[in-house]
Amino acid sequence: MDPNNQEPEEYGHDGDGETPRQRPPRDSLTSDFGQHTPVVARTVQLVSGDYLLTVNPVDGSEIEACPPGERPPRPVKFAPAERAETARAAQPPVPPGPARPRLPLLERQEERERLVRLLARGRSVRLTGPAGSGRTVLLDAVAEDCADLAPDGVVRLTGYRRTASDLLHDLFAAVYKSDLHRPEREELLRLVHEIGAVVVLDDVEFGGSALDELLDATPECAFLISATPDVPAPSADSLLEEVFLGGLDRAGGLELLERAVGRVLTEDESNWAGDLWFESEGLPLRFMQAGALLRQRDELRADPNAFDSLGFYDDAPSPRLSASLEPGDTPDAPSDAEDGHDLPLPSLAEGAAPASLLASRLSASARETLKFAVALGGEVPHQTHLPALVDDTHADAALAELLSCALVSPVGSRYRLAAGVQAQLEAAGYATGADARALAAAQHYAWWAGHPSVTPERVSAEADAVLAALTVLVPLTTPPGENEESAAVLLARHATPAFAAGLHWSAWERALRAGAEASRLAGEVGDQTYFHHELGILALCCGQLDRARAELEASIGLRGALADKRGTVAGRRALALVADRSGAALPGGRTAAGEEVPDARYEESASPPGGVPAGFGLPEPSGDGTTLVTHRTEPTPARQGPVSVKGIVGGARRNLVAAGAGVLLAGVLGTVVTLGMTSNNNDDPPAEKVGVNPSASQGIDDDSLGADKPRKDTGDSGVAGVPTDPGPDGTYGTADDPAPSASARPSDDPTGTKGTTPSTSPSKSPSKSPTTKPPTSSKPTTSNPTTTPPTSTPPATTTPPPTTTAPSTTDSASGPASSSAPATGSGTASAPQSSGAGSPSDSDPVI
Structure with missing residues (x-):
């Protein structure tokens, strides 16, 4: 394409110049700086035992019983190539820059051979030694020698801040393919029981019964465990072999120092190393750090300004040089390094605690990394995080400087400050501003852990920091x-x-x-x-x-x-x-x-699944004399045994007594109210004005006596009605009267009469027996029927014909259906249901 003479299609048109074509979309060059679409929350679904767990970072994780289709198959073991790849991924990262020479293992050949022999016989060994004694280096050498001893090879684990249960899960993950699967305890023990491997476990922090639990769960494994003397010892009946690892002798310390420096020591340096060996008890870590001090001394002797570019004299001068300066002076070079041969050796105190002197001669990025490590309790951030934390694009190279000076040591897949380094740096002032650095690290890790491109495995690897x-x-x-x-x-x-x-x-x-x-x-x-x-x-x-x-x-x-x-x-x-x-x-x-x-549901008493028996377990009547029984549909636990017959009979008796008392009370109240309503203001007694058969007449516009007409499609409701026709003789209550209707409609006339038909006397007087049905009012209640019968109603001028029939009883918990007619026996425990909004149903009692 000619940028000066563009063709038509390059302007968005085809060659014919007629139809324009759409240009392909172009990715934004500033996509990382613009507004992003909100990222969908990252959810992960995994299986934990019998549960299906959905990790939801927004509303909280959801858990449910794992469906059969979601259950993972039985885990299978890694192949040898896969196991080797997993082991390489678990090693600490290699720092950038040229590879460091690997120092030989000095004066540890006897311990090395003994450990290999014990592991080859299937015995488990506990290697105990102080921090800095070279336990990790010895474990690496033994692991190489035992690579072909067990069918599942060698498994490297770290016990730093890990429990016995954590180590069992780590062992399972190192041997089995288990993507997003965490077995439950029983399945875990069954699976690790089948592992046959040499397990190299460094920096264990527990002993006693917890260590016995780990060994008992893996009978086919041989453990090589390293610990410090302050870790609890194994139990008395443990089968662990104990091997103690001490420091180097004087000759071994001098040889290690020469290999660390890379040359033969002078006589003064040998004498200085001898004093250091006595002071440090021959710990290899101290000789590694002393070798770094001598290398820095060699660089200063070769070039007095070797550390000027690192900001040594401006940022963190050496304590010895600072003591020799006058107030206000800033040294350009060591005062005794002008001739290149008179730079003194470090003092014995500096050799025993060399962290501050070594750090003062490192780069600014390395010193800032040490400050972050001090702020994080000794945890060194991963080298990929150092550029962002230190604000230096080349800060990842600081890890190589720290390793060359033996200021950090590997722990699992990461690095920590070496033994004793943190206390030395804190004494030198490296803890100043620790809270601010911890805050900066927290903000960085919060952004990083929440980024969708970061996998959970990477965040888990940085868990300690x-x-x-x-x-x-x-x-x-x-x-x-x-x-x-x-x-x-x-x-x-x-x-x-x-x-x-x-x-x-x-x-x-x-x-x-x-x-x-x-x-x-x-x-x-x-x-x-x-x-x-x-x-x-x-x-x-x-x-x-x-x-x-x-x-x-x-x-x-x-x-x-x-x-x-x-x-x-x-x-x-x-x-x-x-x-x-x-x-x-x-x-x-x-x-x-x-x-x-709802409150109304769990405040009620639970009913048995077969319903509520009559008179069994009913609540006490309330003050208003109204009893309501409702049917609960809530599922209840199964009945523990058959219902007692004695309880049912006793409850039925109470129902009978309550029903009879209610009938008698309604009758008495109806009589009293009737007498009061029909009395006049004169002195005549009410009995002279009211007969036993008051008059009643048909309405003008209908043929009824003001009562509800029965429906023709209904049967006997069990309630006696009022006679509507006196018969041929014109007298109510005689034998020639037609049969009364099964139910009656309430009258709209409050008096109950519309005509002038004279009343007639009954053929016989009503009985004085208490069983005689009391008169009731024919005036209805204008409100809709409810599930509770009214206690009393206003009287009317008409009364039903006297009868000598005793009121029947009912075992219903709602009492008598009406005071105007004898109630029939009922075995139900529920209240009558309304069939309409405007009139009572056919099965409702007549008020």
């Missing part, structure tokens, strides 16, 4: 200002999901507890609910049901205060699973599905 930053910041946490976030809370929120997905669950628990405390101090209730929820999920996965219930209930309570519906649902599901596993009912009136039960 992340946890160290949390340890420093949590006690310093205060409520953040407006539009600010707590660095400790933010780091915990971003790191904990990665630890969970990376199956580093010991770090997950520590980060969760640190985050819960930081969110409490910061007043971040929403984050506090998240951490409590995750702690409950973790406890449930580990089989700690009581702790899981406590954490989940705390989380649900806080989420309820925040009206967090999604989080509350996740918490209730997990709590229901806890209740299911423990076999206990959910507290607070919750169902098995985790739903809240």
Whole structure:
């Protein structure tokens, strides 16, 4: 393409010049600096025992019983090539720059051969030695010699801040293919029982019964364990062989120093090394650091300005040089290095504690890296993080400087400050500004751990540095200002999901507890609910049901205060699973599905599954004399045994007595009210004005007596009606009267009469027996029928014909259906249901 003479298609047109074509899209050159679309939360689904765990960093992890289709197959072991690749990935990173020469293992040949013989016979050995005695180097040599002893090869593990359970899971992950699968305890023990390997375990921090548990779980493995003398010893009946590792002798110390310097020592240097050997008890680490001091001395003797470019004299002068300076003077070079041959040897104190002097002659990036390591409790950040932390694009080379001076040592897949270095650097002032550096490291790790391109395995590998930053910041946490976030809370929120997905669950628990405390101090209730929820999920996965219930209930309570519906649902599901596993009912009136039960439901007493028997377990009558029985549809536990017949009979008797008392009371009240309503203001007694058969007439516009007409399609409702026709003789209550209707409609006339038909006397007087049915009012209640019968109604001028029939009783818990007719026996325990909004149903009693 000619940039000066463009063709038509280069302007967006085809060659014919007619139809324009669309130019292909061009990727933005500033995509990293523009506004990004919000990244979807990274969720990971894994299997933990019988559970399917979905790690959700937003609303909290969700857990459920693992469906059969989601269960992983039985794990298989790695092939030898895969096992070798896994072992290489677990080694600490190689620093940039030229490879360092590997020093030989001096005066350890006897211990090396003994350890190999014991491991070849299947015996487990505990190698005990002080920090700096060269235990890790000896383990590396023995591991090379035992590469072909066991069918599963050699497995390298670190015991630094690891428990016996953590090491069992680490051993499982090193031998088996187990992507996103964490077996439960029983399955884990069954799988590690089949591992046959030489396990090299460095920096173990436990002993006694915990160590016995680890050895008993792996009977086919031979362990080579290294520990310091302050670690608890194995139990008395343990089968571990004990091997103690001491320091080098004088000749070995001098040889190691010569190899570290790379030349033969002078007589003065040999004498100085002899004094150092006596002071350090022959620890190889001290001779490695002394060799670094002599190399720096050689560089200064060759070039007095060798360390000027590193900022040595301007930033951190040597203590000896500073003591010889006058106030206000700044040295350009060592005062005794002008001739290039008179630079004195370090003092014995500097040789025994050389960290500050060695660090003062390192580059600015290396010194800043040491300050970050001091702030993080000795944890050295990974070399890929150093450029961002130190603000130097070439800061990753600082790790090589620290290794050459033996200021750091490997621990698993990372580096830490060597033994005694942190205390020496703190004394030299390297701890100044430690809180600010820990805050900067926390902010960096929070951004990095939450980035979608960072895998959970990488975050888990940096767990110790992340946890160290949390340890420093949590006690310093205060409520953040407006539009600010707590660095400790933010780091915990971003790191904990990665630890969970990376199956580093010991770090997950520590980060969760640190985050819960930081969110409490910061007043971040929403984050506090998240951490409590995750702690409950973790406890449930580990089989700690009581702790899981406590954490989940705390989380649900806080989420309820925040009206967090999604989080509350996740918490209730997990709590229901806890209740299911423990076999206990959910507290607070919750169902098995985790739903809240209304107050009216769990305040009622539970009924047996077969319904409520008549008169059995009924509540006491309330003050208004009304009894209501409802049918509960809530599922109840199975009946423990058959219902007692004695209890049913006793309850039926109480129902009979209550029904009879109700009938008698309604009759008395009806009589009293009727007499009061029909009396006049004169002195005549009411009995002279009211007959036993008051008159009643048909309405003008209908043929009724003001009562409801029965429906033709209904049968006998069990309630006696009022006669509507006097018959041929014109007298009510005689034998020739037609049969009364089964039910009557209430009259709209309050008096109950519309005509002038004279009343007639009955053929015989009513009985005085108490069993005689009392008169009732024919005036209806205008309101709709309810499930509770009224206690009394206003009287009317008409009364039903007297009868000598005794009222029948009912075993219904609602009492008599009406006071105007005898009630029929009923065996039901539920109240009558209304069939309409405007009139009572056919089966309802007539008031």
